[in-house]
Amino acid sequence: SAVISQKPSRDICQRGTSLTIQCQVDSQVTMMFWYRQQPGQSLTLIATANQGSEATYESGFVIDKFPISRPNLTFSTLTVSNMSPEDSSIYLCSVSQNREPYEQYFGPGTRLTVT
Amino acid sequence: GQNIDQPTEMTATEGAIVQINCTYQTSGFNGLFWYQQHAGEAPTFLSYNVLDGLEEKGRFSSFLSRSKGYSYLLLKELQMKDSASYLCAVMDSNYQLIWGAGTKLIIKP
Numbered sequence: 001s002a003v004i005s006q007k008p009s010r011d012i013c014q015r016g017t018s019l020t021i022q023c024q025v026d027s028q029v030t031m032m033f034w035y036r037q038q039p040g041q042s043l044t045l046i047a048t049a050n051q052g053s054e055a056t057y058e059s060g061f062v063i064d065k066f067p068i069s070r071p072n073l074t075f076s077t078l079t080v081s082n083m084s085p086e087d088s089s090i091y092l093c094s095v096s097q098n099r100e101p102y103e104q105y106f107g108p109g110t111r112l113t114v115t
Numbered sequence: 116g117q118n119i120d121q122p123t124e125m126t127a128t129e130g131a132i133v134q135i136n137c138t139y140q141t142s143g144f145n146g147l148f149w150y151q152q153h154a155g156e157a158p159t160f161l162s163y164n165v166l167d168g169l170e171e172k173g174r175f176s177s178f179l180s181r182s183k184g185y186s187y188l189l190l191k192e193l194q195m196k197d198s199a200s201y202l203c204a205v206m207d208s209n210y211q212l213i214w215g216a217g218t219k220l221i222i223k224p
Binding site for chain 1 (some may be wrong): 148158160163211
């Protein structure tokens with residue numbers, strides 16, 4: 001399994017500002033994903049980060065609010081733009097090799113609080 | 116629509132056995148996953164079932180019945196460290212993971 005790190009691990013941000021979260025993997029991976037998890041709730045997929053092309057966003061998430069970069073097979077960033085208190089959540093990066101059994105491995109997460 | 120159901124919370128005793136059920140309705144099926152998530156931590160992969168039957172991995176076993184849209188995770192010889200949330204997820208025909216809300220397992224001494 002891959003070793004995944006995320007930075008920052010947590011942050012407290014003011015309303016209206018933006019935060020960029022980094023996800024670094026210790027080996028090349030095919031697929032990278034960004035999730036959001038509210039306390040006590042399950043995972044919600046924000047988007048699939050595609051290397052060399054625009055990310056694929058899920059319903060309810062848009063590029064202007066959550067721009068994503070993936071410049072290579074080991075690194076991705078998620079920006080949470082123009083933040084509001086509703087964006088307070090844990091943001092998780094996960095990776096997969098896109099072959100059976102397709103299991104995903106998760107980074108430690110970024111705990112974001114917007115005041 | 117796509118749906119995964121699992122109990123919200125379960126309580127069990129240290130040393131005992133517990134079964135966490137998961138039922139699903141998805142657009143296609145390419146496998147079912149169980150993840151464990153301790154409070155404040157990221158989910159960790161436990162098991163994968165794509166064919167009917169039981170997969171055993173140490174104290175944990177996972178069962179799948181595709182015709183019934185049903186799976187369970189069986190935890191034996193429960194330890195206090197097994198207190199966590201257990202997430203069921205199904206990969207649909209587009210190879211997208213559909214996540215259940217998770218079952219919070221509380222282990223009592």
